[in-house]
Amino acid sequence: MNYALIALGITLIFAIMGVLNFAHGQMYVLGGFVTYYVYGVFGLNYFVALAASAVTVACVGLVFERFLFRRVLRITTREESTMLLAAGTALLLDSLSLALFGEKQRGVAPVVAGVYEVFGAFVPASRALIFVLAGGLVSALLLFIQYTRPGRALRAIAQDKETAALQGVDIDRYSALGFALGAALAGLAGGLLVTVFAVNAGAGTPISIKAFIMIMIGGAGVVSGAILGAFVLGFSEALGYFFIPGSTTYLMILVGLIVFLIFRPQGIMGKPWG
Numbered sequence: 001m002n003y004a005l006i007a008l009g010i011t012l013i014f015a016i017m018g019v020l021n022f023a024h025g026q027m028y029v030l031g032g033f034v035t036y037y038v039y040g041v042f043g044l045n046y047f048v049a050l051a052a053s054a055v056t057v058a059c060v061g062l063v064f065e066r067f068l069f070r071r072v073l074r075i076t077t078r079e080e081s082t083m084l085l086a087a088g089t090a091l092l093l094d095s096l097s098l099a100l101f102g103e104k105q106r107g108v109a110p111v112v113a114g115v116y117e118v119f120g121a122f123v124p125a126s127r128a129l130i131f132v133l134a135g136g137l138v139s140a141l142l143l144f145i146q147y148t149r150p151g152r153a154l155r156a157i158a159q160d161k162e163t164a165a166l167q168g169v170d171i172d173r174y175s176a177l178g179f180a181l182g183a184a185l186a187g188l189a190g191g192l193l194v195t196v197f198a199v200n201a202g203a204g205t206p207i208s209i210k211a212f213i214m215i216m217i218g219g220a221g222v223v224s225g226a227i228l229g230a231f232v233l234g235f236s237e238a239l240g241y242f243f244i245p246g247s248t249t250y251l252m253i254l255v256g257l258i259v260f261l262i263f264r265p266q267g268i269m270g271k272p273w274g
Contacts, residue, residue: 001134002189003230006207007214008141008223009185015158015221016178018079019069022086024186025207026093027057031187032199033101040108046195050133053191054184061183064089065176090208097201107198130192137188138227141181145223154178158221213257219270228268 010024021027031053039049072085110126117123145151153174156164165171190199210233217232218225233253240249 031190057187
């Protein structure tokens with residue numbers, strides 16, 4: 001479910017702006033650090049910390065969209081320009097995280113204690129809470145996109161930006177909203193998982209790689225594909241780590257991904273024409 005949050009965030013940004021956000025993993029890391037300080041250091045309520053993570057990373061996304069990507073998209077049509085800019089923002093956040101937070105692993109105590117038995121499997125209460133919260137956030141985002149006026153505007157831009165503009169949709173305004181929402185989802189994912197896995201300044205790149213794997217499996221720019229890709233990767237990891245020792249799991253996942261893309265380069269839910 002947490003992977004679904006990450007994949008939805010990067011899909012939202014790509015579908016609306018055509019930008020591959022290479023800094024998505026770094027935004028996840030920033031969200032984890034915010035939760036660590038607000039909840040773990042300052043002792044505030046965990047849900048306050050999650051909200052702080054979402055708002056902080058959304059603000060970073062707004063700054064990137066308003067002052068960096070909007071201008072580059074306006075003055076150039078070359079796709080590699082936005083890709084290079086996105087790679088630059090990833091390096092920027094990596095360096096800032098290292099300078100501000102250092103190299104140490106940071107984590108917080110589980111929000112809830114205990115273990116549940118579910119069909120013979122023992123599930124820690126902390127992970128069950130993350131599953132429920134992430135599932136609720138995914139559902140809330142899908143309802144927002146499907147049934148609200150801003151959500152319909154975002155879908156219209158993703159389908160045909162020029163036609164949406166002719167119908168009176170403020171492209172700049174809703175592009176900023178989409179980038180902020182996508183960034184906020186990454187921050188929330190970091191805030192949720194910091195209670196299970198420690199976060200450090202160098203954790204962003206592996207998360208970004210996983211995010212790209214998920215959208216390549218499901219189909220770039222397709223919301224349902226992002227969720228499907230998240231579940232495929234999540235179950236592949238879980239089964240792989242259980243049956244296969246060491247780092248062989250990801251070797252097999254990547255080889256399988258390459259073979260899959262040879263036969264279906266648009267992903268499971270994507271269309272050949274885009």
